[in-house]
Amino acid sequence: MRSEELEACAALGGTDWLADVVRGIWTDGHSSPDQSFVAEEQGRPVARVFFHHVADPKELAMFGNYIDRSVDFLETGRALLGTALARLRETGASGVEHAIYDIYDPNPERQQELIESVGFRQYQEKKRYVWQDLGADVEVPARLDYRTLASVGESTFTHAVERVTEATLDRQDLARIEKSGIAETARWYVQTLKESDFEPADWLLAYLADGRLCGLVVPKRLDDKEGAIDYIGVVPELRGSGYGFDLLKKGTALLRQKGFRTVIAETDSENRPFHAELERAGYRHHGTMRCFRCDLTHPVNGR
Secondary structure: OOHHHHHHHHOHHHOOOHHHHHHHHHHOOOOOHHHEEEEEEOOEEEEEEEEEEOOOOOEEEEEEEEEOOOOOHHHHHHHHHHHHHHHHHHOOOOEEEEEEEOOOOOOHHHHHHHHHHOOEEEEEEEEEEEEEOOOOOOOOOOOOEEEEHHHHOHHHHHHHHHHHHOOOOOHHHHHHHHHHOHHHHHHHHHHHHHOOOOOHHHOEEEEOOOOOEEEEEEEEEOOOOEEEEEEEEEOHHHOOOOHHHHHHHHHHHHHHHOOOOEEEEEEEOOOHHHHHHHHHOOOEEEEEEEEEEEEOOOOOOOO
């Protein structure tokens, strides 16, 4: 995509705001016009897709994909994505991830058919939970003492991420641990978490009264109206004692103090113990996200 094409491409489907988002990602170096693609018909854009780097420079995430109603969805989509993935593979990219939210996409089954036809495979399903501020105080249990990343340092926090990721029920985490080991997975997580709205004073480690690490919670800003529980976990030996509830309440209270009236939390659909903690903390299930990855270490659709 040429940079001068961005405005017209982003405006497809009435998403004029997308141009500023993409321009910002280009500016900060997480993407570029060479990682942005457009399909045209008679000189006008009819489909677009963007990619950006995640923590691993060889791993990309796909976003902003849109196909105009004036063209055949599957035919145009396959041509656009097939070309884009093949070019990314030529530049040395090893994989591309993409998520489909059923609450945002009017036809998630059709989207899944398209991306699977060009090599994406589902590796996880996550449930999306939402907390809404109804005016009542968020009461945080007093069982834990909290210390911030700013006070403990990144090395200590990274070790805590490693501890809470042990024996996880998250399928994506398990795949990363199998591939790279738990220490490298923890380092990857910290780097990834730092890439958006990094507030060291809001990253919290939780300790028992006797000084033992219990867990952690990382609340963050999503936009002007919504916050998120970006990462949360309890060390294996303390699971089953309700500490996930305590951490959720702490993270939710911090975000509420900052003025967020909606808080989002996403978790693997198989993590039923945490589903129960979320509902106990006032979160309600609203939507499902299916996560896909395309392995670019092999030819994409024969290209």
